[in-house]
Amino acid sequence: MIAEGRAVGFNATVTTLVLVRHGLTELTGPVLAGWTPGVSLDERGRAQARAVGERLAPLPLAAVVSSPLERCLQTAEAIAAAPGRAGGPLPVLREERFGEVRYGQWTGRPLQELAQEPLWRVVQAHPSAAVFPGGEALAAAQHRAVSAVREWNARIAEQAGAHAAYLVCSHGDIIKAIVADAxxxxxxxxxxxxxxxxxxTVIRYTELRPFLVRLNDTGTGAEGLLPPEGDKAGGESDAPVGGGA
Incomplete structure (x- = not known):
């Protein structure tokens, strides 16, 4: 069992990080939920969490780590306790640094409304300069998340062996930022x-470089390969802030 807390240092080993975005909630997509308290998985999200738990059950995991937000904890718990989990059920460890971007005054507002803000274009075209009013900079969110990955990699390698795998349940923009770094x-x-x-999404960290092993795998067939019908919040070329639905 991996204990909560922080580790320092770096181990030149191979560690596999499995990143899972939380399942759907009533706010996912139309509203920027951010750190809004009490946002739980809806019926669709609970089904998604069970399904991803079943898919990943054969994978031996040294730890399951989660953002402290409820929707991530619920998803992580379904994965950690999935029937047939290799090695048996696991506790879910919380890590604040894998929490959602702190969107400040944007939190809880519809994306269609936010797309009219001048900052929206900065988030789309120059996100490294984006600082959310009353919140944090996207660059700061990436830094904390990547720092957490590096420390967890070292901890997992030290406590579970040189080729261990662990899972982190987080949020769309945070996972995107970790992938970009890798x-x-x-x-x-x-x-x-x-x-x-x-x-x-799976990233394998080696001594010399990370390898992106899998990206945005939903375990489906052709579903989701075409863009959804209807207008997006800032146009077809814009990425949904928060990750979208």
Whole structure:
């Protein structure tokens, strides 16, 4: 069992990080939920969490770590306690740094409304310069999340072995920022990455470089390959802030 807390240092080992975005909630997509308290998975999200738990059950995990927000904890708990989980059920460990971007005054507002704000274009075209009013900078959110990954990698390797895997349940923009870092992309390019609800993304960290093993895997067939019908909040070229639905 992996204990909560923080580790320092770096181990030159191979550690596999499985990133899972939380399942759907009533706010996912039309509203920027952010750190709004009490946002739980809806019926669709609970079904997604059970399904991803079943898909990942054969994978031996050294730990299951989650954002402290309820929708992530619920998703992580379904994965950690999935029937047939290799090695048995696991506790869910909380990590504040995997929490959602702090959107400040944007929190709880409809995306269609936010798309009219001048800051929206900055978030789309130059996200490394975006600072949410009353919240945090996207660059700061990426830094805390990537720092957490590095520390958890070292901790998992130290406590569970050189080729261990662990799972983190987080949010769309946070996972996109972690993937951008793993690919060596500037944060200004992270809006080119799509992370759907309950999707699985896998990064293998080695001594020399990370490898993106899987991206935005929802375990479906052709579903989701075409854009959804209807107008997006700032146009077809804009990425949904918060990750979208």
């Amino acid at each position: 690919l060596g992309l500037h944060l200004d390019h992270f809006q080119r990455i799509q992370i759907d609800p309950a999707s699985v």
